[in-house]
Amino acid sequence: xxxxxxxxxxxxxxxxxxxxxxxxxxxxxxxxxxxxxxxxxxxxxxxxxxxxxxxxxxxxxxxxxxxxxxxxxxxxxxxxxxxxxxxxxxxxxxxxxxxxxxxxxxxxxxxxxxxxxxxxxxxxxxxxxxxxxxxxxxxxxxxxxxxxxxxxxxxxxxxxxxxxxxxxxxxxxxxxxxxxxxxxxxxxxxxxxxxxxxxxxxxxxxxxxxxxxxxxxxxxxxxxxxxxxxxxxxxxxxxxxxxxxxxxxxxxxxxxx
Numbered sequence: 001x002x003x004x005x006x007x008x009x010x011x012x013x014x015x016x017x018x019x020x021x022x023x024x025x026x027x028x029x030x031x032x033x034x035x036x037x038x039x040x041x042x043x044x045x046x047x048x049x050x051x052x053x054x055x056x057x058x059x060x061x062x063x064x065x066x067x068x069x070x071x072x073x074x075x076x077x078x079x080x081x082x083x084x085x086x087x088x089x090x091x092x093x094x095x096x097x098x099x100x101x102x103x104x105x106x107x108x109x110x111x112x113x114x115x116x117x118x119x120x121x122x123x124x125x126x127x128x129x130x131x132x133x134x135x136x137x138x139x140x141x142x143x144x145x146x147x148x149x150x151x152x153x154x155x156x157x158x159x160x161x162x163x164x165x166x167x168x169x170x171x172x173x174x175x176x177x178x179x180x181x182x183x184x185x186x187x188x189x190x191x192x193x194x195x196x197x198x199x200x201x202x203x204x205x206x207x208x209x210x211x212x213x214x215x216x217x218x219x220x221x222x223x224x225x226x227x228x229x230x231x232x233x234x235x236x237x238x239x240x241x242x243x244x245x246x247x248x249x250x251x252x253x254x255x256x257x
Contacts, residue, residue, distance in 0.1 A: 033114070034108065034114060034116045034145055035145070037108055037109070037110065038093065038145075041073060041076065041094060041109060042092060044069065044072055044073050044076075045066075045069050045070065045072075045073050045083055045094075046069070064172075064173050066083070066168045066173045067168060067169075067170060067171075067172070067173055070082070070083050070168050070169070070170060071170060073094055074170075076109065076110070077094075077096070077109050077110065077111065079096050079097055079098060080094045080095065080096055080109060081095055081096065081097045081121055081127070081169065082094075082095040082121065082134075082167055082168060082169045083095065083167070083168040084119055084136065084165070084166070084167055084237075085165075085166045085167075085168075086149070086162055086164075086165050086166070087162065087164070087166070088161065088162050089149040089152075089162060090144060090145070090148070090149050091147065091149050091150070093118070093119040093138075093146070094109050094118070094119070095119050095120060095121050095136060095167075096109060096118045096119065096120040096121070097120060097121040097122075097123065097125065098120065098123060099123055100123050101120070101122060101123050101137070103120075104117055104118040104120035105117045105120075105139070115141075116139060116141060116143070116145050116146060117138070117139050117146065118138075118146075119136060119137070119138040119146060119147070120136065120137055120138070121134060121135070121136050122135040122136070122137070122198075122201050124201045124202075125201050126202075127169075127171075129202070131201050131202050132201070132202050132203050132209065132231075132233065132234060133200055133201050133202070133203075133212075133233075133234040133235070133236055134167060134233070134234065134235045134236065135198060135200070135201050135236045135238065136235070136236065136237050136238070137237075137238050137239070138150075138237070138238075138239050139239065139240065140239040140240045140241070140249070146239075147237065147238075147239035150237060150239050150249055150251060151239070151241065151249055153178075153181045153249075153251055154181070154221060154249075156221075156222045159178060159181060159222075159224070163177060163178050164176065164177050164178065164253075164256070165177075165178065165235060165237070165251075165253050167235060174233070174255050174256070175255075175256045176233075176234075176235040176253035176254060176255050176256065177226070177253055177254060177256055178224065178251055178252070178253045179213070179216075179217065179224050179226040179228070179252055179253060179254055180213075180216040180217045180219070180220040180224060180251070180252040181220055181221050181222065181224075181250075181251050181252075182197075182216055182219035182220050182221060182249075182250055182252075183219070183221070183241055183243070183247060183248065183249055183250075184196075184197055184198075184219070184247075184248040184249075184250055185244060185245070185246050185247055185248060186198065186246040186247075186248055187246050195215045195216075195219065197212070197215070197216060197236065197238075197248075197250055197252075198236075198238060198248070200212050200236075206231065209231055210228075212234075213228060213234075213252070213254075216236075216250075216252040217252075226254070228254065232254050232255040232257060233254070233255040234252065234253070234254055234255070235252070235253040235254070235255070236250060236251070236252050236253075237250060237251045237253075238250045
């Protein structure tokens with residue numbers, strides 16, 4: 001009887017080991033596939049440095065080559081609404097937008113299931129109005145993909161080396177300067193003291209707009225000296241942060257003029 005129990009335990013251990021191995025192998029295969037897919041679409045978006053437009057004004061369709069390249073990228077998926085790039089980092093991705101904020105959490109730009117998900121724009125953002133704040137999400141899975149590099153901004157020297165974000169849409173190729181780097185917490189609707197930055201895609205008036213910026217800067221991990229004397233388009237990047245339950249790490253940037 002004792003020998004039989006030992007054999008059963010032995011078999012269970014083997015099964016657990018094989019399942020663990022399969023999980024690990026699948027994880028690395030998934031990471032490699034994600035990297036391969038991303039490199040594939042990056043090649044479509046590539047523009048020679050000497051033809052890139054460095055201005056921030058709205059461009060006509062035939063002038064800015066990055067806008068033209070984005071249109072080629074959209075041929076693979078019309079839900080690709082922009083391209084996000086932070087020079088000198090791994091953040092160089094298409095931005096997707098679905099009619100909900102769950103779809104691209106677990107799908108790539110080909111709409112295939114992928115646990116790494118995609119970089120995606122909040123479903124509430126409207127290009128027709130247009131909305132005031134590009135609120136963009138991405139996973140932080142500690143595998144070098146998606147928004148992993150955002151957490152490096154916890155170090156002020158990293159911000160100083162990477163102070164700007166480029167966002168290309170079919171309407172313009174714009175640069176945004178970072179004005180706040182902060183931590184937050186999701187799902188705290190019952191607390192009146194929590195600033196829920198992810199609730200703001202549009203602002204009803206100037207007061208709400210400037211309060212949003214003030215709250216982000218108040219929570220910033222370090223001071224970034226920026227004078228804001230008129231309204232410009234905002235860009236907020238958000239990812240998970242694991243120092244507390246439902247933690248979030250966010251970066252606020254304002255469009256250069």
